[in-house]
Amino acid sequence: MRTTLGGAALALVLTAGAAPAFAQSGEITVWSWNVAASALEATVEGFNAEHPDVKVTVQDLGNDQVFDRTLAGCAAGGGGLPDVLSIENHEAEIFWAQFPDCFTNLKELGYTEEIASGFPEFKRVELEVGDAAYAMPWDSGPVVMFYRRDFYEKAGVKPEDIKTWDDFTEAGKKIAEANPGVVMTRADFNGDAEWFRMIANEQGCGYFSNDASSITINQPACVAALDAVKKMYDAGIITAADWNEKIQANTAGTAASQMYGGWYEGTIRNNSPDLAGKWGIYRMPSVTADGPRAANLGGSSLAIPTVSKNKKAAWAFVNYTLGTNEGQVTMLREFGLVPSLLSALDDPYMQEPQPYWGGQKVWVDILETLDEIEPSRGTPFFGDADGIMIAVQTRYLTGEFASAQEALDDAANQIALVTGLPIAE
Amino acid sequence: MRMRTRAAYGFLTPYLLIFAAFWVWPIVYSFYLSFLATRIQPWRFNPGMTWGRLVVDPAFANALKNTLIILVIQVPVMIALATLLAVLLNSQLLRARGIMRFAFFAPVVVGEAAYAAVFRLMFNADFGVVNKLITGIGLPRVDWFASPTAAMALIIMAVTWRWVGYNAIIILSGLQAIPNDVYEAATLDRVSKPRQFFFITLPLLKPIILFCVVLSVIGTMQLFAEPFLITNRGGPGGATETLGLFLYRQGFTVLNFGYASAVAYTIAALAIFISLVNLWIGRSPK
Numbered sequence: 001m002r003t004t005l006g007g008a009a010l011a012l013v014l015t016a017g018a019a020p021a022f023a024q025s026g027e028i029t030v031w032s033w034n035v036a037a038s039a040l041e042a043t044v045e046g047f048n049a050e051h052p053d054v055k056v057t058v059q060d061l062g063n064d065q066v067f068d069r070t071l072a073g074c075a076a077g078g079g080g081l082p083d084v085l086s087i088e089n090h091e092a093e094i095f096w097a098q099f100p101d102c103f104t105n106l107k108e109l110g111y112t113e114e115i116a117s118g119f120p121e122f123k124r125v126e127l128e129v130g131d132a133a134y135a136m137p138w139d140s141g142p143v144v145m146f147y148r149r150d151f152y153e154k155a156g157v158k159p160e161d162i163k164t165w166d167d168f169t170e171a172g173k174k175i176a177e178a179n180p181g182v183v184m185t186r187a188d189f190n191g192d193a194e195w196f197r198m199i200a201n202e203q204g205c206g207y208f209s210n211d212a213s214s215i216t217i218n219q220p221a222c223v224a225a226l227d228a229v230k231k232m233y234d235a236g237i238i239t240a241a242d243w244n245e246k247i248q249a250n251t252a253g254t255a256a257s258q259m260y261g262g263w264y265e266g267t268i269r270n271n272s273p274d275l276a277g278k279w280g281i282y283r284m285p286s287v288t289a290d291g292p293r294a295a296n297l298g299g300s301s302l303a304i305p306t307v308s309k310n311k312k313a314a315w316a317f318v319n320y321t322l323g324t325n326e327g328q329v330t331m332l333r334e335f336g337l338v339p340s341l342l343s344a345l346d347d348p349y350m351q352e353p354q355p356y357w358g359g360q361k362v363w364v365d366i367l368e369t370l371d372e373i374e375p376s377r378g379t380p381f382f383g384d385a386d387g388i389m390i391a392v393q394t395r396y397l398t399g400e401f402a403s404a405q406e407a408l409d410d411a412a413n414q415i416a417l418v419t420g421l422p423i424a425e
Numbered sequence: 426m427r428m429r430t431r432a433a434y435g436f437l438t439p440y441l442l443i444f445a446a447f448w449v450w451p452i453v454y455s456f457y458l459s460f461l462a463t464r465i466q467p468w469r470f471n472p473g474m475t476w477g478r479l480v481v482d483p484a485f486a487n488a489l490k491n492t493l494i495i496l497v498i499q500v501p502v503m504i505a506l507a508t509l510l511a512v513l514l515n516s517q518l519l520r521a522r523g524i525m526r527f528a529f530f531a532p533v534v535v536g537e538a539a540y541a542a543v544f545r546l547m548f549n550a551d552f553g554v555v556n557k558l559i560t561g562i563g564l565p566r567v568d569w570f571a572s573p574t575a576a577m578a579l580i581i582m583a584v585t586w587r588w589v590g591y592n593a594i595i596i597l598s599g600l601q602a603i604p605n606d607v608y609e610a611a612t613l614d615r616v617s618k619p620r621q622f623f624f625i626t627l628p629l630l631k632p633i634i635l636f637c638v639v640l641s642v643i644g645t646m647q648l649f650a651e652p653f654l655i656t657n658r659g660g661p662g663g664a665t666e667t668l669g670l671f672l673y674r675q676g677f678t679v680l681n682f683g684y685a686s687a688v689a690y691t692i693a694a695l696a697i698f699i700s701l702v703n704l705w706i707g708r709s710p711k
Contacts, residue, residue, distance in 0.1 A: 064658075067678075068677055068678070071677055071678075071680055072677060075677075075680075075682075094679070094680060097464075097465055097466065098465075098466065098680050100466070189571060189661055189662070190570050190571055190576075190656070190657055190660035190661035190662070191657040191658055191660045191661070239550075239568070239571070240550075240568060240570065240571035240661065241550075241551075242570070242657060245549065245550075245551070248549075248551070248552065249551065252551075252552070254551060380464075380465070381464075381679075383674075383678045383679040383680075384679045384681075387484070387663070387674060387678070387679070388484065390660075390662045390663065391484065391487070391662045391663035391666075392662070393662055394573065394660075394661045394662020394663065394664060395662065398572075398573060414483060414484065417478065417481065417482065418478070418482075419464070420464075420474075
């Protein structure tokens with residue numbers, strides 16, 4: 001009975017495209033992290049309006065844990081995995097390369113080309129292998145600078161005057177002087193290379209070439225990026241802080257700016273509600289005054305493991321949450337996740353001034369950078385390259401290399417050793 | 426006799442089956458895996474990508490170096506502290522001895538995740554109590570998680586805090602096994618207390634201390650939880666990445682099971698080698 005019903009639902013979904021056809025039933029479990037988990041939870045109500053009999057449980061395991069436990073689960077043949085998994089785009093390809101059988105080809109569940117074409121190409125490329133689509137794009141992370149209006153004003157710094165990283169450094173010194181105990185910004189130098197990746201992506205460079213065939217980490221644009229990070233570090237305007245320490249600094253009022261993907265909007269808004277009106281955003285600075293000022297950091301997707309006992313219900317949830325404007329805009333409104341579903345970008349909500357952000361139309365400012373973002377491919381070797389880069393970054397910041405070029409040449413050689421890929425000329 | 430052996434093996438069978446499936450087989454299989462290139466399906470035979478890489482990999486060398494630093498600094502400091510603590514706990518002058526002994530043993534009972542979380546809070550650079558104390562007495566603040574040296578010192582302190590009481594209790598049991606008449610005779614011969622400690626207590630304790638050293642060496646070779654949880658996966662930038670963490674990263678972050686197996690065998694071999702050296706140094710003169 002269940003199979004025939006399922007088959008009928010599948011046939012109907014296939015013919016009717018995205019139409020939420022059959023009411024599903026049962027229980028599904030979803031793994032996610034931080035605000036992303038909260039955002040998924042926020043869409044459950046809308047989903048239940050269409051599928052009242054599906055009980056959705058969202059578990060917030062934290063970002064690293066979802067990745068590690070998914071790998072361990074797949075290595076164990078799918079044991080212990082939930083019905084829906086959150087996977088960060090740049091980390092996604094290692095899963096398809098190592099465990100293609102661990103994930104359901106969503107096309108078999110009703111993810112038609114028509115639905116898929118509603119997402120930008122740069123989001124799809126890491127999630128699809130040949131004819132199979134192992135995950136559906138969720139959000140993207142256009143990078144902007146989040147800043148404290150009051151701290152900037154007190155130092156007489158106007159964000160629109162900050163065009164280069166040198167401007168940013170000068171502004172940072174003034175702000176620290178005018179606001180005792182406040183540091184310009186924080187970066188996770190201890191466990192991440194996020195600042196390097198953001199500025200490198202802005203400058204059009206990444207760990208690997210976009211066809212994933214060679215190592216590009218020691219190209220001039222990446223060298224310029226690492227150089228910029230080092231200058232700011234030496235000037236003392238960036239100090240180290242991990243994810244939680246940044247949030248502590250935000251709420252304690254000891255950080256004047258934070259640079260992250262647009263999804264950080266929700267983190268600031270939800271963790272520091274009493275700072276409403278004090279935060280604003282502006283575009284990330286560049287290496288040169290007329291250089292590019294857009295980058296992407298993060299952005300995720302949802303996948304369904306093959307072991308899921310209720311794939312139909314899982315797909316119905318994924319397709320509602322990610323494939324409808326209603327689902328995507330709910331996540332944006334509540335938790336600041338930037339939709340990668342193109343049609344959601346035309347939603348009138350995007351044009352509204354945001355009270356928390358002092359009336360600034362932050363979504364207009366964030367989304368207008370989307371077209372300028374250079375794609376940057378994670379490849380199955382992202383974890384290797386990132387681990388090496390984090391170590392090299394620490395050694396460079398503590399003065400072990402004479403120049404950024406030397407540091408990145410060393411990183412490139414190490415990545416070549418580990419991956420067997422050639423270093424690009 | 427034969428019947429009795431058979432019956433014994435009959436009772437042992439369930440355990441032996443589990444032992445074979447979950448201990449022997451993985452050990453054999455991972456040896457096989459250590460010769461395969463496992464980056465991309467299908468896996469194929471290529472020891473150059475595992476054993477060959479091990480020899481030249483700077484990240485492995487870094488993890489080995491970090492582990493040896495901890496080994497050389499932390500183990501002697503901890504054993505010395507543990508011996509001192511054991512002598513103090515054994516003192517006749519001490520009141521509430523049971524409570525004192527438990528208090529020093531207690532850190533072992535605390536879960537790793539719980540104590541790591543508390544250490545992270547205490548050593549937080551901006552708001553932690555340790556930096557408040559340090560700056561309170563006029564010293565410069567320390568970026569515990571951002572400076573490679575400070576992070577290493579923090580790991581050593583944390584591990585020492587956790588295990589010193591445990592070793593002290595083991596050494597204490599050794600102290601109590603030393604017969605009192607030895608000390609009485611020495612006292613009659615007017616041997617001072619410090620000399621009694623160095624010429625009677627320590628030599629008689631040698632087998633116990635050696636036992637503690639071997640245990641600690643093996644523990645350090647497998648050190649994982651502290652650098653994983655306290656310094657955020659061996660941060661900053663691999664400065665506290667131990668062999669155990671490196672192994673985990675190869676196995677479960679980048680999924681390179683072949684290389685991870687080669688690393689695992691190397692760690693085991695190193696632990697055996699270092700333990701043998703310890704035993705050889707501590708051998709009783711014939």
